[in-house]
Amino acid sequence: MRSLRVDAVLVQAVIAGALSFAHLHDLAAAAGQSGWKAWACPISVDLLLVAAWRRLRILRTDGAPVRAAWLWFAVALSASLGANIATAGLLDLDHVPDWLSILVAGWPALAFLGGTLLVHAPGHQTPAPAPAPAPEPTETASVERAPEPPPVPEAVEASEPVPALPASQPAPAPVLPAVPAALVAHARKVADDHHTRTGHRIDTDTLRVRLGVPAPMADAIAAQLA
Numbered sequence: 001m002r003s004l005r006v007d008a009v010l011v012q013a014v015i016a017g018a019l020s021f022a023h024l025h026d027l028a029a030a031a032g033q034s035g036w037k038a039w040a041c042p043i044s045v046d047l048l049l050v051a052a053w054r055r056l057r058i059l060r061t062d063g064a065p066v067r068a069a070w071l072w073f074a075v076a077l078s079a080s081l082g083a084n085i086a087t088a089g090l091l092d093l094d095h096v097p098d099w100l101s102i103l104v105a106g107w108p109a110l111a112f113l114g115g116t117l118l119v120h121a122p123g124h125q126t127p128a129p130a131p132a133p134a135p136e137p138t139e140t141a142s143v144e145r146a147p148e149p150p151p152v153p154e155a156v157e158a159s160e161p162v163p164a165l166p167a168s169q170p171a172p173a174p175v176l177p178a179v180p181a182a183l184v185a186h187a188r189k190v191a192d193d194h195h196t197r198t199g200h201r202i203d204t205d206t207l208r209v210r211l212g213v214p215a216p217m218a219d220a221i222a223a224q225l226a
Helices: 002-030 036-062 067-090 098-120 181-198 204-211 215-225
Strands: none
Touching (some): 067 098, 181 204
């Protein structure tokens, strides 16, 4: 059923177009446009009608004003409808009035003007998206890093075991490992910084953590800082 409906619409469109074309041709011929000029007039009317309708659809899709397209569509439709009415017996085609002859003769220029305005009419321009605001620079707090300590030498182990002394005699003091001068200087800066911030002398455990050295090495460094 849908194909039959479409075919019926097409047949109706062909019949209406053919009759309108013939009426426009007869009116142009009666108004003094003989030969090929009588055939060119209905072609000009139909082309303006189609151009105005296509432009109207484009402007509607873009959301632009359609007043100009509607105007030229109405002009072309009026010309086609007027020819159909004039050739229906209401007008003596053997004695066409002068104003109608002038209108038919001036139609090509009017149609050219309308087609030019339709083609070159500015369409709806989508506004360009606003540029995204530049991100504000974030202020990063400057973190002061303590200077890396120099490499810590391995603790010097006693080459020979300390002989055991009799219980009556006190045990000798433990042998402290040798400490490089650069490490002692760095430890002194750490100790001074700790005393400046806290008001107290740095203890051995804190010094060992800050320097990252073994406990015997921290004891040796603390002994030199005393």
